[in-house]
Amino acid sequence: QVQLVESGGGLVQAGGSLRLSCAASGLTFSTYAMGWFRQAPGKEREFVATISRPAGTNIYYADSVKGRFTISRDNAKNTVYLQMNSLKPEDTAVYYCAADRFGSGTLNQREYDYWGQGTQVTVSS
Secondary structure (H helix, E strand, O other): OOEEEEEOOEEEEOOOOEEEEEEEEOOOHHHEEEEEEEEOOOOOOEEEEEEOOOOOOOEEEOOOOOOOEEEEEEOOOOEEEEEEOOOOHHHOEEEEEEEEEOOOOOOOHHHOOEEOOOEEEEEEO
16 A cells, blocks of 8 residues: 655744655656646645655756755655745645656646645645
């Protein structure tokens, strides 16, 4: 059974940092491209960042987080990370990780096969 479990969310002041983790189990992690998405209250879920498999050679970010967020992966730990710096109130959302089997890293949510349950990030002004 495939599981993606996010952690690291919380409440932080504007300008602060958080590091999200997503631990995967039940799959061969290195064969999956990984992505982070987020959904703010009353809004549709949107793309944040993606990293290719196996080594993360290709990385893409949403324009809204470029230069502030960093995605990375550790295949030995079956984990993908999202380092979030210079957080803004508009970054407040539930953050989800997702896995795309044999993918190369895509913004398209429909390409992802598995999703985590999400972790809440709240940025206060």
